[in-house]
Amino acid sequence: MKNAKRADIHLMSTSTGDALTGPVEDYLKAIYALGRGTGAVATNDIAQRLLIAPASVSGMVRRLADQGLLSYERYHGVKLTERGRRAALRTLRRHRIIESYLSKALSYPWDRVHAEAERLEHAASDELVDRMASAIGEPNVDPHGAPIPSREGLVDETEYFPLAELGAGLGVRVVRVSDEDPEMLRYLAELEITPGAELLIVSKAPFSGPITLRIGATLQSIGPSLAAQVLVEPLTDLEAPAH
Amino acid sequence: MKNAKRADIHLMSTSTGDALTGPVEDYLKAIYALGRGTGAVATNDIAQRLLIAPASVSGMVRRLADQGLLSYERYHGVKLTERGRRAALRTLRRHRIIESYLSKALSYPWDRVHAEAERLEHAASDELVDRMASAIGEPNVDPHGAPIPSREGLVDETEYFPLAELGAGLGVRVVRVSDEDPEMLRYLAELEITPGAELLIVSKAPFSGPITLRIGATLQSIGPSLAAQVLVEPLTDLEAPAH
């Protein structure tokens, strides 16, 4: 019972009594993202995502397993338990609500909401997050199009297509873009490639060449690595953009 | 140069390049509060305020001195340096802006804004805090009446009188109440003893007895320890409340 107070210091999220630290929440988020909810994740991939040495991940992962947040077999990767998954989704909800709130209520620039939310998600109480959500009308997606888990821990897990993988001639609607790189986000905004935008894949140069898109009235070419970060859904013929 | 990354983890406030941890910001705030800006502070008092063992304070205080945030002589208390004072005021500004924002923009209950701000102040960027401030019209005081330091680190340091120290017969305006105890705040709100309220000290029972106040049309008695938490300014005769 000694040192009982210790953990209070970086204690997070003032909520349903878990009390996870910031780093722990980050690990869970990373594992969730890498494993798409369920599915085994390699410790090296966690390390890479969090910019942490692989050795450090081994240690942390053991502790998380002890806490029942994930199951773990030496040398065989990691899988979130139901508790771990719920904790990850709670953090994800916080993150995305905060992003949405910053964007809508405070006109926070969309390329920077991610970084800000990355810190606030560990400090905001459930009450605050809920107030933010209701202040902006309980959105279902964040500014980058990522689905926001419900209070009950349900998420839309629909999978969309990376723009890079679809063929020329197809009309698509942008559903979601990757949110981490501010510079990329600024560029995408400049091209008007944002969630909801409709565009036509005009052509794809071979050998991973540039992809030409018609966006509104203009044509733009983007590289395949950028196109891989843009998730889209095909438009039905009925709603195909006029050409 | 090893372990250079370490500090990034709990790194705060994304700002003018300092990068103080949450605990460090808390120490500086405490020392500022106890020393009223300048003035020597006893390590024991810091310990008491932060609910930390005195021994722990000795250690931390040495580190803060090494970082040039305070000056410190063994056995003779602690004093903020100019840098320390500026850091404390920055945190104080964050705290109070956040409180004000939560209260005004999100209707956050006034007895809980303190606790929430206590965590957010270590995570919010300067940009966010500034956006919050301008969203609510750059307030000068927080919901409890505490003055908000300017971006440049200036604060109104006017001293007011604890209600407990003034004599019967005097008309006063409530300027500020202590913000830490939610229960007390709820009670004060119930009595309508909130910043801006005008009231008349009707009588003071001797031997630290209750103080009777006329608030609007009603009479209320409060104990001296509560009255010590309420700071007021005397009304000029011209604006004395009608009786």
Add this chain to the structure above:
DNA sequence: ATTATGAATTAGGATTGCCTAACATAGCAG
């Protein structure tokens, strides 16, 4: 079946913050 290669783990450290127990100092009371 053996071995190279890459993935993952252990070993050994560092840092921040906090704790308890034991010791030291200052400052006043006599």
Add this chain to the structure above:
DNA sequence: CTGCTATGTTAGGCAATCCTAATTCATAAT
């Protein structure tokens, strides 16, 4: 001026996280 009591400090530890270096394991290629 001596000694008590307050207050403060050191000593020794622990827990969370991270790091580098060295080692172990899994597996695919010989």
